[in-house]
């Protein structure tokens with residue numbers, strides 16, 4: 014571990030220690046709507062601070078984006094500008110704390126990324142130089158260095174590959190469940206299927222929320238409802254414009270180790286988990302045609318049939334095989350559709366609603382990378398009534414402009 018990593022880890026630990034303190038939160042009732050990785054992390058940190066927490070989910074823990082995610086923990090070049098990059102860096106550092114305290118397995122072997130266009134490669138070199146300036150352990154590797162790192166990957170005639178050494182990958186479902194179990198052990202209640210249906214009263218202080226399982230009395234509501242359309246306006250009185258896009262995540266059957274690192278190759282992302290399953294994510298998405306558009310209107314998380322699911326997985330595996338021939342013949346275990354919670358400008362939405370101060374919004378992409386730091390900062394703001402300056406860029410009352418980051 015180098016000095017910079019050690020310093021980051023120490024900073025993370027001290028912040029984690031701070032959230033463990035029993036504070037003004039003692040006895041404060043908080044309902045967290047959404048048991049994805051964001052809601053789970055917020056619930057965990059709130060429970061640690063002494064709040065009385067109830068987590069509700071209309072379906073169940075990690076059933077939406079936090080299941081259909083590639084689960085790459087990173088603060089790579091796409092995390093722009095610098096304040097957002099720094100938030101992601103703190104996400105990584107705080108995963109190391111959670112990994113230890115909750116025994117969550119994470120593979121920290123870094124990522125290898127390259128493109129098939131000369132222009133994009135040139136840009137990647139510039140971006141890696143900026144990453145280095147921003148404190149990332151990143152560098153460009155020459156073709157000669159690659160076989161030792163990834164003997165089973167065919168890199169083709171690429172001359173340089175970006176190596177981001179800090180990156181990791183987690184099983185997001187396991188991590189979500191670990192956070193919820195730890196929250197439960199500290200007194201939190203987890204209820205599902207239980208849909209949030211209303212907030213009362215609609216003006217003034219929140220005193221209760223309405224759910225499909227009845228009324229829950231509460232002092233605060235945290236909306237961690239991910240890509241759910243209209244949740245902001247319905248429950249917080251504030252419109253959060255999102256451009257949520259679907260992505261397909263496929264899991265292979267367990268296989269002896271083929272990949273050591275996260276591979277971000279042209280057209281396909283892949284990594285191999287500790288359980289031997291390979292995880293595949295698409296870069297460009299499924300073909301766009303009328304049949305797909307119709308099927309996607311209802312925003313499904315599952316495919317209509319196993320046959321259609323396998324066709325999509327086979328399409329992705331065909332791309333992956335060009336880079337990892339050892340994949341040939343591998344069986345598919347699962348295929349999911351994930352809808353990215355994606356505010357229009359690509360940045361998280363974090364803060365109390367300007368219309369209902371007791372309703373706090375926590376909606377974001379890169380939620381796997383960010384969950385530990387966001388959970389901690391949100392718990393501070395909600396339980397202690399603090400305003401943390403570094404979250405100022407992400408407030409729900411900002412003007413949202415379209416920015417493509419992913």
Ligand SMILES: Cc1cc2nc3c(=O)[nH]c(=O)nc-3n(C[C@H](O)[C@H](O)[C@H](O)COP(=O)(O)OP(=O)(O)OC[C@H]3O[C@@H](n4cnc5c(N)ncnc54)[C@H](O)[C@@H]3O)c2cc1C
Nearest residue numbers: 047049051071077078079082085209239260351379380382
């Ligand atoms: C294909 C894909 C790839 C991705 N890759 C990465 C990656 O590599 N790295 C990374 O950091 N991020 C990645 N992301 C983003 C990341 O997965 C998400 O940001 C993160 O999972 C969001 O977590 P969440 O808890 O906010 O949302 P979700 O996991 O979607 O959870 C929201 C929950 O709210 C519940 N809910 C909604 N409405 C209600 C209601 N009215 N009442 C009760 N419950 C309700 C839902 O049932 C759901 O369980 C990816 C996402 C996708 C889709």
